[in-house]
Structure formats: structure tokens, C-alpha cells
Amino acid sequence: MGQRARLVIALPFLMLAVTTVGAQPPHSDNAHGAGTNGSSWIAHYREPAARLIGEATGSTFAWQRLAVLTDTIGHRLSGSPALDRAIQWAMEEMKRDGLENVHTERVMVPRWVRGAESAEIVEPARHPLVMLGLGDSVATPPDGVQADVLAVRNFEDLDAKASQVRGKIVFFNTPFTSYGETVRFRSSGPSRAARYGAVAMLIRSVGPDGLRTPHTGALQYASDAPRIPAASITTEDADRVQRMIDRGSRVVVRLKMEAHFEADAESANVVGELRGREKPEEIVVLSGHLDSWDVGTGATDDGGGCIVTWEALRIMKKLNLRPRRTVRVVLWTNEENGGRGGIAYRDQHRGELAKHVMMLESDGGVFRPLGFGYTGNETGRQTVKAIATLLTGIGADQINPGGGGADIGPSVTEAHIPAMSLDVDGSKYFLIHHTPADTIDKIDPVEMAKCAAAVAVMAYVIADLPQRLGQ
Ligand SMILES: [Zn+2]
Numbered sequence: 001m002g003q004r005a006r007l008v009i010a011l012p013f014l015m016l017a018v019t020t021v022g023a024q025p026p027h028s029d030n031a032h033g034a035g036t037n038g039s040s041w042i043a044h045y046r047e048p049a050a051r052l053i054g055e056a057t058g059s060t061f062a063w064q065r066l067a068v069l070t071d072t073i074g075h076r077l078s079g080s081p082a083l084d085r086a087i088q089w090a091m092e093e094m095k096r097d098g099l100e101n102v103h104t105e106r107v108m109v110p111r112w113v114r115g116a117e118s119a120e121i122v123e124p125a126r127h128p129l130v131m132l133g134l135g136d137s138v139a140t141p142p143d144g145v146q147a148d149v150l151a152v153r154n155f156e157d158l159d160a161k162a163s164q165v166r167g168k169i170v171f172f173n174t175p176f177t178s179y180g181e182t183v184r185f186r187s188s189g190p191s192r193a194a195r196y197g198a199v200a201m202l203i204r205s206v207g208p209d210g211l212r213t214p215h216t217g218a219l220q221y222a223s224d225a226p227r228i229p230a231a232s233i234t235t236e237d238a239d240r241v242q243r244m245i246d247r248g249s250r251v252v253v254r255l256k257m258e259a260h261f262e263a264d265a266e267s268a269n270v271v272g273e274l275r276g277r278e279k280p281e282e283i284v285v286l287s288g289h290l291d292s293w294d295v296g297t298g299a300t301d302d303g304g305g306c307i308v309t310w311e312a313l314r315i316m317k318k319l320n321l322r323p324r325r326t327v328r329v330v331l332w333t334n335e336e337n338g339g340r341g342g343i344a345y346r347d348q349h350r351g352e353l354a355k356h357v358m359m360l361e362s363d364g365g366v367f368r369p370l371g372f373g374y375t376g377n378e379t380g381r382q383t384v385k386a387i388a389t390l391l392t393g394i395g396a397d398q399i400n401p402g403g404g405g406a407d408i409g410p411s412v413t414e415a416h417i418p419a420m421s422l423d424v425d426g427s428k429y430f431l432i433h434h435t436p437a438d439t440i441d442k443i444d445p446v447e448m449a450k451c452a453a454a455v456a457v458m459a460y461v462i463a464d465l466p467q468r469l470g471q
Pocket of ligand 1: 301
């Protein structure tokens with residue numbers, strides 16, 4: 001996920017709807033032989049749910065497919081040849097799965113290139129720093145930037161030390177609490193420091209203490225501030241710099257970065273479908289983002305989300321479970337440094353957004369599934385809570401507030417579409433987020449299969465209900 005992914009999407013107008021007690025009976029036409037009282041309709045989905053769960057958890061197919069993606073293609077930064085290869089590979093594999101209407105949808109994306117980069121402490125003693133330039137950063141001059149380091153804890157501390165900033169490298173040393181709390185120093189820190197005359201910015205990696213692992217991620221330059229180079233350093237190196245400063249030492253760092261933008265590149269969202277048997281024009285979207293940062297292999301962020309949502313369609317197709325409505329998988333491009341895939345989808349599908357019944361994004365990892373986040377009206381919430389009871393056996397039956405995702409956001413906001421996200425045990429996520437350690441060995445094949453099972457059951461039932469979700 002990028003920096004906006006964890007924000008809860010507020011859709012207050014959806015909250016105005018009817019309050020119901022217990023699950024909403026889907027329809028009175030008894031299309032599935034469903035009763036119209038209480039939650040007896042859900043009983044009719046026990047058998048297909050069990051088959052979907054059995055198929056997903058009966059093999060390690062999803063994990064193996066993610067291993068192929070991450071081992072043979074690797075990381076997939078927007079505009080890179082590797083992302084192009086991943087897009088072609090996904091399209092071919094979707095066709096092999098027998099998905100329908102498989103195609104790509106063109107999106108122009110920014111192309112940021114990291115280039116060579118390094119940092120070292122040169123005073124009071126030489127120490128190489130393990131670092132990663134922040135995404136979208138500018139370069140240093142070819143010989144680098146060498147300057148005294150000014151450590152600050154937060155923006156207030158920076159403001160208080162404003163008169164000392166000119167000519168320095170500002171170092172935001174803010175211990176990780178939550179992503180939402182600490183990511184703002186990565187996003188806005190460079191411009192805040194630059195306004196006071198800083199020549200470069202370093203940040204303590206936005207993540208819990210790791211094993212000398214730096215975390216990249218996008219910065220956002222303000223239009224009214226000089227653009228200065230910015231990089232993250234590991235928590236160990238951050239602590240060392242802080243100890244030196246606390247002892248009263250003058251700390252000098254040399255930073256060299258070649259980072260730059262090249263011309264926008266052609267990229268694409270990848271789309272595949274299982275067409276609905278009765279209402280094919282009504283659509284349930286399942287999605288993850290295929291692009292990643294240029295370190296590690298983008299296994300957890302977000303190759304896993306792509307594969308488990310795609311897997312839901314593969315196993316429905318394999319089991320010949322075709323719901324009333326169309327289920328569409330979208331593998332987004334450019335979530336990490338631009339969000340242009342999600343914007344392009346909204347613009348290219350404007351004419352059918354009103355027919356989108358629900359959009360789901362999996363971008364929080366594919367660790368042990370807990371359930372789903374849901375944003376939508378209360379009627380819909382009661383329905384998804386009832387559907388989630390089908391997932392009790394795999395422990396994925398929670399329905400929490402705050403469903404959504406960075407890529408579905410533009411469409412969801414514009415057309416007031418119910419939004420969901422896959423919720424998982426997130427305890428490992430931010431240890432490896434945007435790092436060289438985002439590799440498939442952190443993902444358990446059994447947990448990943450359960451994620452696919454949960455998405456498949458939720459999507460199948462929502463797509464199949466006689467009545468549209470939330471009505
Ligand atoms: Zn992501």
C-alpha cells in the first residue's frame with residue numbers, strides 16, 4: 001500500500017439507509033429456495049462456500065503462482081520493463097485459467113528511476129549507512145551532499161529549531177507508532193525541512209525496529225518549497241546518529257543519489273472476468289495492485305493481493321460456480337507512486353460505475369485472514385456479516401469498519417459504491433513494507449490459501465444474491 005491506502009473512506013450518505021436487525025433476506029422470489037425470514041437464506045450458500053473453501057485450501061496454487069511472479073519477474077516499479085512483463089504474464093495466465101474478457105486497459109504512468117545511491121557518516125567516525133532513497137526524490141549533485149546533521153523528533157521540533165536548519169541535513173528521527181502517524185514525516189518532511197533551508201533530508205525508516213532494513217516509499221514535494229533529496233535509514237543507524245548527537249558530537253553525513261524521473265511510460269491495468277449468468281452488466285470488482293517498489297519483490301505489497309483476488313475467479317471457474325452478476329478482477333498499475341491506475345479505471349468505466357455492486361481491494365498483506373473491512377450502508381453491512389458466518393471455519397468472519405483501498409478509492413468515491421478490503425493479521429506487514437525483505441518466504445501458503453477462500457466466498461455470494469448488496 002502507498003500512503004493513502006489506510007485512510008478510511010467516509011461515505012456518510014451510505015449511512016442514511018435503513019437499519020435492519022439481523023441479516024437482510026435477499027429477495028422474495030425464492031430464487032435460491034431461500035427463506036424470507038431472518039438469515040435462513042444464508043443456508044443455501046453453505047454448500048458452494050464449502051466447495052470454494054475446499055478448492056482454495058486444498059492446494060498451494062496461489063502461493064506457487066505468487067512465487068512464479070516474484071521469482072521470475074521480481075519487483076515491478078511503475079514504468080519498468082519488469083512491470084510490463086508482469087502485465088503480459090498476468091494476461092496470459094488469466095486466459096489459461098479460462099477467465100473471460102481478459103484484456104489490458106492503457107494507463108500512462110510516471111517513471112521514477114532510483115539510480116545508484118549511498119550514504120555514510122563521515123564525522124565523528126566513518127560508518128556506511130544502510131539507506132534507500134525515498135520514491136520520487138530528486139538526485140543530489142553528482143558529488144553528493146555533505147553537511148551537518150540536525151536531528152528533530154517531529155514537525156514541532158523542526159519549527160522550534162528553524163533558525164538552525166539552513167545548510168543542514170535534517171534528520172527526522174521519529175519512532176514508529178502506527179503507519180498513519182509516522183508516514184507523514186516521509187511524505188511532507190522533505191518540503192517542511194526545505195522551507196527552512198535544509199539541503200537534504202533523512203528519515204528513520206517508517207516501520208518497527210527491524211534487522212537493519214531500510215524502508216522506501218513515496219514523498220510528496222510541496223509546490224512552494226525547493227526540492228531536496230531525501231532518503232530513509234535503518235532504525236539501527238538512526239539510533240547511532242542520535243547517540244552521537246546526544247553526546248554532543250558534530251555529525252556529518254555524505255549523501256549521494258542519482259534518482260530522477262524519465263518520461264511517462266505506457267502501462268496498464270489488467271482485467272479478467274467471470275461473466276454473470278443473469279445480470280452480467282452488474283459487477284463485483286476484486287483487486288490488488290501489480291506495481292511495487294523497486295526493492296524486494298513486492299510479494300506482500302501487493303503481489304499477494306493480486307493473486308488472492310484473481311484466485312477467487314479461478315476457483316469459481318474451475319468449480320463451475322457462476323454467480324448471477326459478473327465478478328471482475330483488476331490488477332492495478334501505479335498504486336505506489338501516482339495512483340494513476342485507479343484514476344484511469346474511474347475515468348474509463350464512468351458509464352458503468354453505477355452498475356458496480358461492490359469493489360474490494362486486498363492491499364494489507366495475505367497473512368492469516370481475519371475477515372473484511374466494509375464501508376457502505378447498514379443493510380449491506382448486515383448482509384456481509386451474514387455471509388461472513390460462512391467463513392467461521394477458517395477464522396475469517398469479522399466485519400470491521402473502514403473497507404476500501406487506494407486504487408478503488410476514486411471509483412468508490414465518485415459512484416458511492418460499497419467498498420471492502422481483506423483484513424488480515426497485520427503484525428508482520430510493516431516489518432517488511434517497502435523493503436528488500438518483502439519476499440515470498442514471509443508468506444505462509446496455508447494462510448494465503450485461506451485469504452483466497454475468504455475472498456472467493458464473499459465475492460461469490462455478493463455477486464449471486466437475488467438482491468443487490470445494500471438494497
Ligand atoms: Zn500496496
